[in-house]
Amino acid sequence: MTDKVYKVDDRVKRTSGKGPQGTVKDVREEVAGSNKGEAKPEELLIVVQWDNGTCSYVAPTALEHA
Numbered sequence: 001m002t003d004k005v006y007k008v009d010d011r012v013k014r015t016s017g018k019g020p021q022g023t024v025k026d027v028r029e030e031v032a033g034s035n036k037g038e039a040k041p042e043e044l045l046i047v048v049q050w051d052n053g054t055c056s057y058v059a060p061t062a063l064e065h066a
Helices: none
Strands: 011-014 022-029 044-050 055-058 063-065
Touching: 022 055
Parallel strands: none
Antiparallel strands: 011 022, 011 063, 022 044, 044 055
16 A cells, blocks of 8 residues: 555656656556545556656556655
8 A cells, every 4th residue: 555646747766766757647547346436546557758758557656756
């Protein structure tokens, strides 16, 4: 579980410290059988546009603010 909150245009990097920094482009909720309107952190995907031009869908636990 994570208490990290990411918003569009936040600067992020991978928690491993390897690779480029990037910018959050979208925060997506993945439906995982939840009947409540609130997604758990493990049901979120963060869309990141990396500084090297690639785009990734990343779990919030794999990111930290830059």
